[in-house]
Amino acid sequence: MTDPYKTLGLGREASAAEIKSAYRKLAKKHHPDLNPGNAERFKNITGAYDILSNPEKKKKFDRGQLDPASGAERPGAGFWGQWGGAQKTGKSFSFDEFDGINNDIFSSFFRNARGDIQGRPETGSYRKNSAKENNKPKNTNYKLTVPFTEATLGIKKHVTLSDGKVVNMSIPPGTETGMKLRLKGQGRVAEKSSKKGDAVIEITVQDHEHFVRKSQDIHIDIPISLPEAISGATIIVPTIYGNVTLKVPINSNSGSILRLKGKGVPKSKEHNLGDQYIRLQVTLPDKIDNELKEFIENWGKKNEYNPRQKVKIT
Known part of the structure; x- marks a missing residue:
């Protein structure tokens, strides 16, 4: 050349x-x-x-x-x-x-x-x-964006790199943004040698629509209805492993946090798992009918209370 x-x-x-x-x-x-x-x-x-x-x-x-x-x-x-x-x-x-x-x-x-x-x-x-x-064999650097669940659970897949090269690679469980994976012998050929360097792939994990990862734990906000908050209920919630049932306690408030043990992120070299934390959000219906409105007004007159007093906001 x-x-x-x-x-x-x-x-x-x-x-x-x-x-x-x-x-x-x-x-x-x-x-x-x-x-x-x-x-x-x-x-x-x-x-x-x-x-x-x-x-x-x-x-x-x-x-x-x-x-x-x-x-x-x-x-x-x-x-x-x-x-x-x-x-x-x-x-x-x-x-x-x-x-x-x-x-x-x-x-x-x-x-x-x-x-x-x-x-x-x-x-x-x-x-x-x-x-x-x-x-010397030359390493080749790439960047790869991985879906949230694939990064947390790990996966083996065919990946097309930015230069069009298709490789088979294993993404280990618990992979985080910034981690670098090395593929032996998938880099550039040295100019005066037939030896290939390695492909070094820097991972970016996509944000999830509902899940947020914090260390080995998963956090998610789950809306519940007013009757479910007052009377308690058994509801379906998603995890990175699939849907599970969750018991909502009686008299649950917005901000109440429940834990699903062992439903968090696995560590790549260990068997222990993080947990999943569910924060409840009490959500009113889009339209309040007159019957509910009258009931709440009458109930409020008989049972006056100020929830802000508990947190010293009056």
Whole structure:
């Protein structure tokens, strides 16, 4: 690969979105799993994307500082190479662009002042280290959004990653947002090796319509009617494991909390479970008929009380 822009079929003014889109299309088309004879082409595509998707590497390539074949900086190109790159591309540089650029190049020339080497850059050791880096398998980072119940209970499933790659993976019980899962050998191929790195997948758990997770416990608000609150009742409530029956005590108020033991989130490496907490919400009917209204008014006259006194709000 001599020019990552040409490899991805892009012009030098391509935006980050255009670079990503071009890479996805070409990577899917030339992936070795689908086209075994395209391994070299796929390697060039991933190498080009590795340079252009990284702002620092892209900037260095545009300035002539980066060798696209190895991904390593060209020795000595940090300062003088910019003048050559500017003349070739017609780009002009401001003082700020030169400020602090590649200080390592200068320090390697003048290390003899510190008693290290005698006035020449360490190009041999630099190239050796760069070759080692290029031979290392490269991990590939992905982001994946998982439904709430799949994350809490765990699941094995086929997942399509952001670059179109389909993988089989196990999401362990109790998975939380921010957790990272590693798939061995599902990452990028090293530039000068056939070894693959790992795919590292960062999980985001979707919010649930009713459930809220707090550590290993599940919380949910459940509405109940006025008769159920006064007389008590047996109702159906959802859990992450399915529906269960729950006994509502007599004289239950809004805010009363009931517990379902063992209906919370499992810990991935342990057998103990959290609990589910139900907060009751007494809900009046949408329309109050005259019969109920008259009954409440008459009852209130005979049984006056101020519930705010209990919490010292009068």
